[in-house]
Amino acid sequence: xxELISRRALLGSLAATGTLLAGCSRLDDxxxxxxxxxxxxxxxxxxQRLIVAKRAxxxxxxxxxxxxxxxxxxxxxxxxxxxxxxxxxxFRGWKLRVHGLVDRPLALTLAQLQSLPARTQITMHNCDxxxxxxxxxxxxxxxxxxxxxxxxxxxxxxxxxxLDKLDLDGNYYYESIDLQDAxxxxxxxxxxxxxxxxxxxxxxxxxxxxxTQIGYKNAKYVDRVEVVDxxxxxxxxxxxxxxxxxxxxxxxxx
Amino acid sequence: xQPQQDxxxxxxxxxxxxxxxxxxxxxxxxxxxxxxxxLLIFDIHPHLYWGDEGHEGVPAFLSLSGTHLDRDVPxxxxxxxxxxxxxxxxxxxxxxxxxxxxxxxxAAAPADWQFGATRGWHFAFAWMLGxxxxxxxxxxxxxxxxxxxxLPTRGDLELRSIASEFWQHLRLKRARGESARHYxxxxxxxxxxxxxxxxxxxxxxGLTMSNAMTAAFPxxxxxxxxxxSARSMHFIAAMLLVSxxxxxxxxxxxxxxxxxxxxxxxxxxxxDREDSA
Numbered sequence: 001x002x003e004l005i006s007r008r009a010l011l012g013s014l015a016a017t018g019t020l021l022a023g024c025s026r027l028d029d030x031x032x033x034x035x036x037x038x039x040x041x042x043x044x045x046x047x048q049r050l051i052v053a054k055r056a057x058x059x060x061x062x063x064x065x066x067x068x069x070x071x072x073x074x075x076x077x078x079x080x081x082x083x084x085x086x087x088x089x090x091f092r093g094w095k096l097r098v099h100g101l102v103d104r105p106l107a108l109t110l111a112q113l114q115s116l117p118a119r120t121q122i123t124m125h126n127c128d129x130x131x132x133x134x135x136x137x138x139x140x141x142x143x144x145x146x147x148x149x150x151x152x153x154x155x156x157x158x159x160x161x162x163l164d165k166l167d168l169d170g171n172y173y174y175e176s177i178d179l180q181d182a183x184x185x186x187x188x189x190x191x192x193x194x195x196x197x198x199x200x201x202x203x204x205x206x207x208x209x210x211x212t213q214i215g216y217k218n219a220k221y222v223d224r225v226e227v228v229d230x231x232x233x234x235x236x237x238x239x240x241x242x243x244x245x246x247x248x249x250x251x252x253x254x
Numbered sequence: 255x256q257p258q259q260d261x262x263x264x265x266x267x268x269x270x271x272x273x274x275x276x277x278x279x280x281x282x283x284x285x286x287x288x289x290x291x292x293l294l295i296f297d298i299h300p301h302l303y304w305g306d307e308g309h310e311g312v313p314a315f316l317s318l319s320g321t322h323l324d325r326d327v328p329x330x331x332x333x334x335x336x337x338x339x340x341x342x343x344x345x346x347x348x349x350x351x352x353x354x355x356x357x358x359x360x361a362a363a364p365a366d367w368q369f370g371a372t373r374g375w376h377f378a379f380a381w382m383l384g385x386x387x388x389x390x391x392x393x394x395x396x397x398x399x400x401x402x403x404x405l406p407t408r409g410d411l412e413l414r415s416i417a418s419e420f421w422q423h424l425r426l427k428r429a430r431g432e433s434a435r436h437y438x439x440x441x442x443x444x445x446x447x448x449x450x451x452x453x454x455x456x457x458x459x460g461l462t463m464s465n466a467m468t469a470a471f472p473x474x475x476x477x478x479x480x481x482x483s484a485r486s487m488h489f490i491a492a493m494l495l496v497s498x499x500x501x502x503x504x505x506x507x508x509x510x511x512x513x514x515x516x517x518x519x520x521x522x523x524x525x526d527r528e529d530s531a
Contacts, residue, residue, distance in 0.1 A: 037371070040378030052470035059472050061306075069311045074353060124306065124481060126465060128373060130299035131309035132481050166352070212466045248370025249377065253466035 037247070045251035049180070052253075058186055058211040061122045066194065067133040070125070072201040075173065078164035078221055086163070091205040096189070100159075100227035103150030110191060110205055116140045119188050127215035128252070135202075137209045138192030143183045145225070151179075154229040157239070158182040160208050163221040166241060175219040175240040176231055176250075177210055186211040189222060214252040216242050267435060269523035271397070277390045278518055284382045285495065291376040292492055293361075298369060300345075300360040302489055306475075308482035315486070320358040323348045328358065384457045391449065403437060404446055410439040426508050430526045444498060452495050459488040 077083075086094050091110050098106040120138040142158065162173040181187060189206045191198050198204045203220025210217050217240070231239040231250075242248035270278075301308065302316040318341070320330040330346035332339045347362040394400040409415055419439050422429070429438065437445065461467045462474040462484035478484035506514045517523035 037374040037378055040381060041374065043381065044377060048464075048466045052466050056466075056469040058465055058469045059475065065306065067307050067309070067312075069309075071309045076353070126463070126481065127299075127309075128369075130295065130485060131301075132307050133309045134307055212469055214465060242370050246368045246370035247374060248368075249374045253464060 034247070037249070041249040041251050044249075045253065048253050052212075054180065055185060058123060061124065061134055063122060063136070065134050066122060066136060070133045070135050070194075070202070071127070071131060073127060073215065075164040075166065075220065076201045080165065083163050083221075086205070087200065094205060096206060096222070097224035098145055098149045098227070099224065101152040101155040101229060102146070102227050103152060104148070106145065106149050108145075113140050113189070113191060113206075116144060118192075119185070120192075121186055121188070121209070121211070123186070123209070123211050125215060125218065128248070129215075136192075136194045137188060137190040138195075139188035139190035139206070139209065141185060142187045142189060142208075142225070143185065145189070146183065146227075149227075151227060155179065155227045156229050157227070157231055159226040159228055159231070159234055159239075160219040160222045161224045161226060162219050163223045171235065171241065171244075173219060173221070173241045174235055175208065175217050176228075176234070177213065177217060181210055181212055184210070184212055189225075212253055216240070216248065217252045265525045267523045267525055268521050269517045270521045271399075272521070273390070273393050273397075274399070275518055275521060277386060277393075280386065281383070284379050284386075285499070287379045288376060288383060289492065289496065291372050291379070292489075294363060294367070294369075294372045295376060296489060297359045297361060297363060298357060300358070302486040303482040304480070304486060305482055306480035308485070318345055318358065318360050320346050320348075323356045323358060330358070380457075380460060383453065384460075387449075387453050387457060394449070404442050404449075406439055406442050410442065415439070428509055428526075434525050444501075448495065448498055452491050452498070455491040456488060456495070459484040459491065463488070 095107040095109050096113060098108075117140070118138055119141050120136060122134060122136045124132050124134050126132045146158075157176045157178050159176040160174060162175075165172050177187070187208070187210045190209050191204075191206055193199065193202055198207060203222070206222040207220045208218050208222055226234075228234065231237060235241065236244035238244050239250040240248070243250050300316075300318040301314040303312055303314050308314065314333070315335055317333045318330060319333065320328040322329045327343055328346050328348050330341050330344075332341045332345060345360050347359045349357050349359060349363065351357050394404065410419075416439060422438075423440060428434075458474065459478055461471075462478055462481065468475055468481075475481055475484065478487055513524050
C-alpha cells in the first residue's frame with residue numbers, strides 16, 4: 001500500500017492511542033477486516049436506503065447562511081500542461097463527456113451545459129475531517145444529462161474521472177456513486193459557485209455536488225462521467241481514489 | 255442507611271443476569287474502539303464550534319492552533335472559550351496533507367495511519383452500539399430490572415439517605431451487608447444517565463452528522479442546534495462517557511476488584527457481612 005501521508009515531528013500525549021490504532025490500520029489491509037469494513041459500509045447503505053426516502057432532499061439554506069469563506073481542500077490547482085492550457089482558453093475547447101453504458105454518448109461544452117436548465121442550491125458541505133461550510137452551487141442535474149444520453153440496461157454506477165492527478169501516487173482522482181444517488185434531484189455537476197463561475201480552487205470547470213454524501217465524494221475538476229455496471233475494473237477497484245488509497249468507505253452517506 | 259440489626263451472613267447473590275454481562279463487556283470493547291477511532295477523527299480537525307457551520311476562520315469554542323509548523327515541535331496554543339494556554343510540546347503534531355500543505359493534529363497519529371479507514375472502523379462499531387442500545391433498553395424495561403435495580407426508591411431520595419451516600423462516597427467506604435445488595439443513588443443516577451442520556455446523545459448526534467440521515471430527519475439538526483453543534487455534542491458526550499468509565503473503574507477497585515469482576519463475569523456477587531473489616 002502506498003504510504004499516503006508522510007509523517008514528521010511526531011509527538012503527543014495520546015501516543016498510546018496512536019500505538020493501538022496503528023494496530024488497527026495495519027489490520028485494514030488484512031482481507032477479513034477489509035471485508036468486515038466493506039460489509040458494514042454496505043449495511044449502512046442498505047439501512048439508510050430503507051429509511052430515507054429516495055428523493056428526500058438535503059436541507060437547503062437561505063442566502064444569509066452562506067459562509068463568508070469556504071475552505072479549499074484537496075487539489076487547489078491541477079498540475080500539468082493540459083489543465084494549464086484549459087485554463088488559458090477558459091475551458092472553451094473542453095467538453096464534458098458522458099460515456100459508457102449510455103445509448104447516446106455526450107460531449108458538451110461548458111456553454112452547452114450552461115444552456116441546459118440549471119439548478120441552484122445552497123447547501124452545507126460536510127468534510128469527513130469534521131468541518132462544515134455553506135456554499136451556493138449552480139449546475140446541471142446529472143439526471144438531466146442521463147435523460148439526454150439514455151442509460152443502457154445494466155447501468156449501475158456513475159464514475160467521475162477528474163483532471164487532477166494526486167501527487168501522492170500519481171493517479172487521477174476519481175469517485176463513483178450509484179444511480180440512486182446520481183439521479184437524486186440535488187445531484188448536480190456545478191459550474192457556478194456563490195453566483196459566480198466556479199473558481200479553479202473549487203474544481204473548475206465542473207465539480208460534482210452529491211449532497212446526500214460527504215465531502216470527498218464531491219469530486220472536483222470533473223472531466224468525464226462514465227456509466228458502468230461494476231467498479232472493480234476502475235482504478236484499484238474500490239470506486240474512488242480515497243477508497244483505493246486510504247481505505248475510505250465507498251458509501252459516504254454517513 | 256440504618257445499620258441492620260442482624261449482621262447479614264456472607265452470602266452469594268446472583269446479581270447480573272447474562273444479558274447484563276454480555277451488554278457490559280460487548281459495550282466495553284465497542285466503546286474502546288469508538289473512542290480511539292473517534293479521537294483520531296477529531297485529531298485531524300481539533301476545533302469545536304457551536305451552530306451550523308464551522309471551519310477555519312469561524313470562531314471555535316475549543317481550538318488547537320499552531321505556528322511554526324515546519325519545526326519539529328510546533329508552537330501550539332489551546333483555546334477554550336476565552337482562555338488560552340500555551341501547550342507547546344504537550345499538544346500538537348504536524349503531518350503533510352499530501353497537497354503541499356500541513357495539518358496540525360492534536361496528537362501524533364500512527365505512522366501508517368489511513369484516515370479513511372479510521373472512519374470505516376468507527377461506523378462499523380457504531381452499528382454495534384446503536385443496535386444494542388435499544389435492545390438493552392427493552393430488556394431493562396421488559397425484565398423489570400429498570401424498576402428493581404436502577405430507578406431510585408423513595409428511600410434513596412430521602413435527604414438523610416442522600417447525605418449519607420455522599421459521605422460514604424467521600425470516605426471511599428465500601429458498602430457492606432444489605433446496602434451492598436443494591437445500587438446506591440449515585441450509582442443508579444450514573445447508570446441511568448449513561449444508558450438513557452449519554453449513549454443516546456452519542457447515537458443521535460452521530461446520525462446528525464450524516465447527510466443522508468438529515469435528509470430524512472431534518473429535525474435532528476434542530477435538536478442539536480446545528481450541524482457543528484451536533485459534532486461538538488458528540489465530542490462532549492464522549493468525554494463525559496470517558497469520565498464515567500474512569501470513575502466506574504476506580505469504584506470497582508474501591509468496592510473490591512475481585513468480587514466486582516466475578517459478578518460481571520459469572521453473575522455471582524458476594525455480599526460481605528455487615529461487620530467484616
